[in-house]
Amino acid sequence: MNEYIITQLSIFVNNVPGKLAAVAKTLKDCNVNMKACNLAESTEFGILRAIVEDPDQSCEKLQAKGLIVRKTQLIGIKITDVPGSLYGPAKALGDGGINIEYGYAFTGKKVEGLFIRVDDPEKAITVLQQAGIALIRAAEI
Amino acid sequence: MFWNPKIECMPADQLRQLQYRELKRLVNNLYSFNKFYRDHMKAQNVTPLDINSIEDITKLPFMYKQDLRDNYPDKMFTVPKNEIVRYHVSSGTSGKPTLVAYTRNDLDYWTEALCRSFTAGGLGPDDTIQISYGYGLFTGGLGAHYGAERVGATVLPSGTGNTERQLEMMKDLGVTAIACTPSYLIHLDTTAKKLGYDWKRDMVLKKAFLGAEPWSEPMRTRIQNDLGIKAYDLYGTSEQAGPMFSECEYQKGVHVWGDIMYVEILDRETGEPLEPGNEGEMAVTMLKKEAMPMIRYRTRDITTLYTDTCECGRTSPRLARITGRCDDMLVIRGINVFPSQVEYTLLQIPEVGDQYMIIVTRDGDLDKMVLQVEIRPEAFSDKVEDMIALRAHIESQLKKYLNIAVQVELKAPGELPRFDGKASRVIDKRKI
Numbered sequence: 291m292n293e294y295i296i297t298q299l300s301i302f303v304n305n306v307p308g309k310l311a312a313v314a315k316t317l318k319d320c321n322v323n324m325k326a327c328n329l330a331e332s333t334e335f336g337i338l339r340a341i342v343e344d345p346d347q348s349c350e351k352l353q354a355k356g357l358i359v360r361k362t363q364l365i366g367i368k369i370t371d372v373p374g375s376l377y378g379p380a381k382a383l384g385d386g387g388i389n390i391e392y393g394y395a396f397t398g399k400k401v402e403g404l405f406i407r408v409d410d411p412e413k414a415i416t417v418l419q420q421a422g423i424a425l426i427r428a429a430e431i
Numbered sequence: 432m433f434w435n436p437k438i439e440c441m442p443a444d445q446l447r448q449l450q451y452r453e454l455k456r457l458v459n460n461l462y463s464f465n466k467f468y469r470d471h472m473k474a475q476n477v478t479p480l481d482i483n484s485i486e487d488i489t490k491l492p493f494m495y496k497q498d499l500r501d502n503y504p505d506k507m508f509t510v511p512k513n514e515i516v517r518y519h520v521s522s523g524t525s526g527k528p529t530l531v532a533y534t535r536n537d538l539d540y541w542t543e544a545l546c547r548s549f550t551a552g553g554l555g556p557d558d559t560i561q562i563s564y565g566y567g568l569f570t571g572g573l574g575a576h577y578g579a580e581r582v583g584a585t586v587l588p589s590g591t592g593n594t595e596r597q598l599e600m601m602k603d604l605g606v607t608a609i610a611c612t613p614s615y616l617i618h619l620d621t622t623a624k625k626l627g628y629d630w631k632r633d634m635v636l637k638k639a640f641l642g643a644e645p646w647s648e649p650m651r652t653r654i655q656n657d658l659g660i661k662a663y664d665l666y667g668t669s670e671q672a673g674p675m676f677s678e679c680e681y682q683k684g685v686h687v688w689g690d691i692m693y694v695e696i697l698d699r700e701t702g703e704p705l706e707p708g709n710e711g712e713m714a715v716t717m718l719k720k721e722a723m724p725m726i727r728y729r730t731r732d733i734t735t736l737y738t739d740t741c742e743c744g745r746t747s748p749r750l751a752r753i754t755g756r757c758d759d760m761l762v763i764r765g766i767n768v769f770p771s772q773v774e775y776t777l778l779q780i781p782e783v784g785d786q787y788m789i790i791v792t793r794d795g796d797l798d799k800m801v802l803q804v805e806i807r808p809e810a811f812s813d814k815v816e817d818m819i820a821l822r823a824h825i826e827s828q829l830k831k832y833l834n835i836a837v838q839v840e841l842k843a844p845g846e847l848p849r850f851d852g853k854a855s856r857v858i859d860k861r862k863i
Contacts, residue, residue, distance in 0.1 A: 300813030302806070302843050330815050332822075334803075334840035339813055358806075358843050362813045391814055407813070 294415050294425045295363050296405060297345040301338040302358035305331055313338060313357065320351040325431050326405060328394035341396070341405060341431060363411045366396065366426030367418065368403045376404070379423045383408070386417035401430045434550035434582070435543070438690050439745045443738070446689045446746065451485040453690065453718035458482050458491070461724050465509045467502055468494075468724050488693065488716060489704055494728045496529070499670065504530045507723045515722055520568040521669040521767060531570070531669050532722040538577070540719040541672040544688050545578025548677035551686060551743065552638055552663045554608055556583035561601060563611035563619075564643065565765075566590045570673025571643050575610040575665075584608065591615070594622045601634060608638045610665065610674075612765040613646040613654065617796040620657055630658050640665040642674050643765045644798075647752065651682075666750060670725055671717055676750070681742045684749030691719050694748060695727065696736045707738040713750070731760070761791060761857060763798045766835050770856055773802060776832040782810035782821055786847040793861045802829065803840045805847055 303309050310329075317324070327340040342348045345361060352359045367379045383390060383406075393406035403426050408414045418425060433439050441449070459479045461468040471492045472478065481490050499507065508515070517533045533541070554560060560579045564571030572590060579586050587604060589597050591611075598619060600606070609616065616639055623630065630636065636658060642665030654662045666685045667675035671692060676685045687694055693716040696705045705711045713732045717725035735751040761768040770789060777783050784805040792799050804825065812818055822839050829837040 298813065300811070302811050304843055304846055332815055332819060332841075335818065335842070337813055337815060337818075353808075356845055358808045358811045360808075360811050360813055 292412065292415065293427045293429065294365055295411055296341060296366050296426065296428050296431070298362045298364045298405070298407075299340050299342055299345055299349055299352070300360045300362055301340070301352065303329075303336040303338050305334050305336045310336070310338070316352060316355045316357060320348065320355060322348040322352065325398065326394060326396040328392070330392065339392075339394070362407065364405045364407050365411050365414055365418075366401075366403050366405050366431070368401060368424040368426055369395075371402070378421065379404075379418060382418055382421035382423055383414060385421075386414070388414050388417060396426075396431075398431055401426055432550050432553065432555065433745075434547040438688065439547060439551075439686070439747055441689075441746060443746055447485050449690055450693055450718060451482075454485060454488060454693070454716065455479070455482050457716075457718060457720075457724075457726070461509060461726070465507070465724055467498070467507055468726065485693070488695070488727065491727055493702070493714065494724070494726055496670075496729075496731070499529050503528070505532075508532060509724055510534055510722050518568075519570045519573075519669055519673065521570070529669065531672075533672070534721040536719070536721050537672065540691055541574060541675060542577045542581050544667075544672070544675040544691050545574065545677075546581050547688055548665070548675065548686065549578055549582050549584070549640070551679040551745070552640060552661070552677055553680060554579065554582055554584050554638070554640075558584040558607045558637075559587060559604055560584045560608040560610060561587045561589050561597065561606045563589050563591060563597060563609055563615055564674075570667075570669045571610075571765075574667070574673035574675075575640070579608075579610070594619060595626065598623050598626065598628060601636065602628065605635050607635055608640070609636060610640040610642075612643045613641040613650055613662075614644060614764060614797055616641060616654060616658075616662075617650075620654070621796055634658075636660050638663065640674075640677055642666055642677075644762045664752065666753070668730065670728060670730075671715060672720075679741060679743040679745060683741055684737055684751050686741070686745055686747045686749055687736075689747055692717055694736055694750070696734070697729075699733070707736050707748070710735045710751075761789070761800075761859065763791060763800050763835055766833070768800070768833055768835065772833055773829070776829050777804060777825075780825055780828055782807055783825060784844060786849065787856060788847055789857045791857070791859045791861055798861065799838065800835065801838045801840060803842050803847060805842045805844045808844065 303313050323343045324340045330337045349359050349361055369375045388408050391407040393404050395404055462479050475492045477490045514534050515532045516535050519531045520528045562575050566572030638661045640663050651662050663678040664685055665674045665677045667673050676687050678685055695714045696711040697714055698705055699712050713730045713734050714727045732753045734753050737749045740746050786805050788803040790801040822841055825839045
């Protein structure tokens with residue numbers, strides 16, 4: 291697989307008090323470590339999106355516990371801690387006709403940046419690399 | 432005011448004699464011409480010769496809603512097709528409707544019942560009545576229409592919807608009476624206030640005949656106080672003909688015309704008849720019906736029957752408010768909704784599981800139905816917009832099958848309660 295493809299786990303969470311705690315308990319019981327996460331919500335349900343260590347095995351463990359989990363391919367853009375660093379990648383994607391569905395920031399020990407969800411990650415990787423934008427490798431997280 | 436004082440004020444023993452003669456004639460006729468009911472009677476070892484008083488009605492077998500569905504469309508007819516002059520159709524379960532057929536006489540007795548009822552509520556030639564029930568397959572509109580015309584009132588057949596226009600006509604034409612669902616009248620009230628109408632200054636409305644959905648005494652008090660009118664409970668189901676019976680000016684229960692309908696109140700567990708004054712399931716026998724029999728028909732409605740003479744002088748028995756239903760059919764904004772219809776609809780949608788919960792509330796003036804469904808894991812998406820699109824798809828399918836707006840909530844598999852044996856998938860939180 292392309293080394294720049296990052297696997298995200300999306301977990302369905304009912305939007306009622308205590309449900310996130312129940313999901314978090316399952317993550318703990320399955321020894322799943324999150325590196326970055328994001329919560330999206332609708333009126334009655336939420337979606338916990340997470341970048342975890344060993345996503346394939348984590349996904350299987352969580353599904354075995356009865357959670358609804360889906361694997362999604364994201365890409366990670368390296369962002370430096372200076373004003374304007376989002377402009378380059380965002381413009382490159384825009385010029386390439388690629389729509390960003392959603393994204394969330396990540397600050398790791400070795401690297402920091404932004405995970406984004408696009409419809410065609412392979413194409414986005416090509417577009418960004420052609421524009422000279424640095425990407426996060428799955429192994430760097 | 433009486434429309435038919437002889438019947439309405441007939442002494443109880445005379446009425447029972449009359450009811451006995453009607454029942455005897457009806458059962459003789461059915462035994463000869465209706466295979467369904469003859470088979471029913473034979474299975475219970477009863478023949479017309481066993482009917483020698485109105486009390487003997489308890490020897491006859493019950494009829495159920497399921498009988499109407501099983502014999503859909505015409506196996507229940509007792510008259511040749513060329514004597515049938517009208518059909519009405521009510522929504523049924525699993526998309527299967529319930530058909531009701533009428534002969535000319537059936538329509539006449541329906542109208543006669545409403546003439547007595549409307550007159551008891553003070554409707555007459557000086558009135559202009561707005562019929563804001565649905566016209567068409569639903570019995571409410573046409574039923575009330577012919578009754579009101581027969582008593583000589585001026586009828587404005589406005590039907591449902593277009594509330595602003597209804598208010599404008601109500602004002603311009605000097606409407607004095609309305610027939611509609613209680614929730615629609617409250618909706619009219621809310622809209623009227625929003626548009627700056629004042630009931631006392633702009634309107635001359637005096638009375639309302641409200642039915643086709645459950646309502647309560649507190650709702651009556653609110654309507655009467657807010658609008659400065661008298662609000663009467665109008666009762667009747669399509670199996671009986673349609674809206675038929677209503678209250679007199681004393682508002683002490685719905686007067687049932689005993690020559691047309693014989694009422695039994697049954698113990699909910701045993702099906703044994705109860706004495707007047709006790710609450711139970713109502714079974715009705717339509718003594719005049721020709722096109723289709725309706726004998727000891729279990730309405731599933733829970734109510735109480737009173738047989739004392741009313742303050743108005745009428746001796747006819749009176750029904751208390753319907754306090755509930757035996758099964759879980761829901762009446763939402765005047766439309767019958769069966770959980771089985773919901774089930775049927777969900778079966779057509781591969782993205783959802785078969786567990787569901789229905790929660791009914793009253794949102795302001797209108798009933799609101801929320802349906803919780805479990806999504807299948809493979810239908811789950813990390814994108815909120817996909818999930819919202821799925822929810823909208825389920826809502827539009829439900830709207831198509833149930834004919835009412837339903838708010839859908841998506842749940843994870845295993846989130847909704849599972850039931851052993853009889854499921855109770857309905858939570859009705861309406862305070863009515």
